[in-house]
Amino acid sequence: MGYVKGLRCKECGKNYEKLPVHVCEYCFGPLEVDYDYEGISKVISRKSIQDGPPSMWRYQPLLPIDGEPQVGRYTGFTPLIEAKNLAKALGLKKVYVKNDSVNHPTFSFKDRVVSVAVTKAKEFGFDTVSCASTGNLANSVSAHAAEAGLKSCIFIPVGLEQGKVLCTQVYGTQLISVRGSYDDVNRLCSEIAGSHQWAFVNINIRAYYGDGSKSYGYEIAEQLGWRTPDNVVVPVAGSSLITKIWKAFHEFKDLGLIDKVNTKVFAAQATGCSPVSTAIKNGWDTHKPVKPDTIAKSIAIGNPADGFYGIKTVRDSGGWGEDVTDEEVIEGMKLLGETEGVFTETAGGVTVAVTKKLVEQGRIKPDELTVVCVTGNGLKTLEALDNKFAEPAVIEPNIHSFEEVYSNGITV
Numbered sequence: 001m002g003y004v005k006g007l008r009c010k011e012c013g014k015n016y017e018k019l020p021v022h023v024c025e026y027c028f029g030p031l032e033v034d035y036d037y038e039g040i041s042k043v044i045s046r047k048s049i050q051d052g053p054p055s056m057w058r059y060q061p062l063l064p065i066d067g068e069p070q071v072g073r074y075t076g077f078t079p080l081i082e083a084k085n086l087a088k089a090l091g092l093k094k095v096y097v098k099n100d101s102v103n104h105p106t107f108s109f110k111d112r113v114v115s116v117a118v119t120k121a122k123e124f125g126f127d128t129v130s131c132a133s134t135g136n137l138a139n140s141v142s143a144h145a146a147e148a149g150l151k152s153c154i155f156i157p158v159g160l161e162q163g164k165v166l167c168t169q170v171y172g173t174q175l176i177s178v179r180g181s182y183d184d185v186n187r188l189c190s191e192i193a194g195s196h197q198w199a200f201v202n203i204n205i206r207a208y209y210g211d212g213s214k215s216y217g218y219e220i221a222e223q224l225g226w227r228t229p230d231n232v233v234v235p236v237a238g239s240s241l242i243t244k245i246w247k248a249f250h251e252f253k254d255l256g257l258i259d260k261v262n263t264k265v266f267a268a269q270a271t272g273c274s275p276v277s278t279a280i281k282n283g284w285d286t287h288k289p290v291k292p293d294t295i296a297k298s299i300a301i302g303n304p305a306d307g308f309y310g311i312k313t314v315r316d317s318g319g320w321g322e323d324v325t326d327e328e329v330i331e332g333m334k335l336l337g338e339t340e341g342v343f344t345e346t347a348g349g350v351t352v353a354v355t356k357k358l359v360e361q362g363r364i365k366p367d368e369l370t371v372v373c374v375t376g377n378g379l380k381t382l383e384a385l386d387n388k389f390a391e392p393a394v395i396e397p398n399i400h401s402f403e404e405v406y407s408n409g410i411t412v
């Protein structure tokens with residue numbers, strides 16, 4: 001059995017049983033998982049982790065499931081790449097890319113949260129899983145529901161990239177496209193949750209789901225040799241990932257797995273949907289909802305569920321929030337491709353471009369160790385690069401034709 005005692009309100013501290021609930025009935029604060037850290041400290045060590053499987057389940061005592069994982073056994077433990085060429089291009093000494101664009105099975109960081117959420121759905125005995133999604137969550141919920149043998153019904157805003165749509169449908173699901181923004185879709189789902197007894201992974205299962213994100217933070221610390229970086233630049237949508245990376249680092253410190261946490265956390269957004277970075281720049285405690293308009297659709301959430309905690313994380317850590325234009329997003333995608341051979345989606349373009357901006361502002365210093373979070377795969381957002389490159393040279397199948405083109409330098 002696991003180490004979850006129950007749930008607890010993040011605001012007033014009221015305790016709840018282990019149930020599919022997510023809001024405190026007294027103060028409407030969000031609920032979070034309450035762990036038996038004393039029990040965990042008896043079973044977890046650097047060695048126990050290193051002897052574990054090469055997946056996020058090497059940290060199983062710190063994840064909120066009761067039995068064995070029921071889906072997503074191979075999720076996580078993605079590469080932490082030392083990005084020497086990118087570092088050079090940015091004028092930094094040490095840059096690492098935490099590369100969830102190759103996560104299993106659906107090529108984004110969402111496989112971490114969904115492996116936990118769908119396992120919880122099974123534990124709670126639901127027969128249908130659902131979600132409101134900006135794309136990657138839809139892909140992952142659909143895939144994991146198939147693996148679990150559960151039905152799924154998935155809601156997305158109209159106008160998502162074709163890759164995100166097809167990569168949801170291929171696993172066999174009921175996909176519903178809503179005329180509205182993600183925030184409209186999310187509101188609708190909260191309403192549907194009232195009349196359908198489903199596991200909505202980012203609504204009634206959210207407390208558990210969110211903790212799947214912690215594994216991304218644990219991996220960064222372990223893969224850096226049991227320490228945290230000076231800086232971590234995180235793409236922000238609902239603010240779950242950014243909050244949980246911070247939580248993960250502190251849990252590792254409290255368990256004695258690392259010595260200290262001396263990390264600045266930076267929130268990266270697209271200017272066309274930047275409620276969190278705007279709040280940080282203006283010194284606000286919480287965000288003002290916005291209407292998204294950006295090619296970085298996977299992180300286009302105008303009213304982030306954990307925005308308040310995302311802003312607090314950045315401030316507590318001494319970090320900052322920045323945002324970049326859609327043109328800069330594309331430059332960021334190209335820069336990562338050209339320097340490291342890693343093809344990320346628009347959200348990764350946001351992180352890379354924001355990192356560049358933070359270096360130019362002097363907020364990230366050359367001698368510091370910086371981790372850039374790459375959370376999704378470029379093959380899913382090909383539209384973003386439509387018409388961004390010249391057509392390839394077309395030649396006759398003979399050497400003369402090739403030399404003509406080559407010496408002209410067209411292909412360089």
Ligand SMILES: *Cc1c(COP(=O)(O)O)cnc(C)c1O
Pocket residue numbers: 108109110136137235236237238239240241242298299345347348375376
């Ligand atoms: C969902 C998502 C994020 C951020 O998610 P949060 O809601 O802030 O946890 C980042 N990158 C990609 C590619 C995503 O799909």
Ligand SMILES: [Zn+2]
Pocket residue numbers: 009010011012013014024025026027028029
């Ligand atoms: Zn409460």
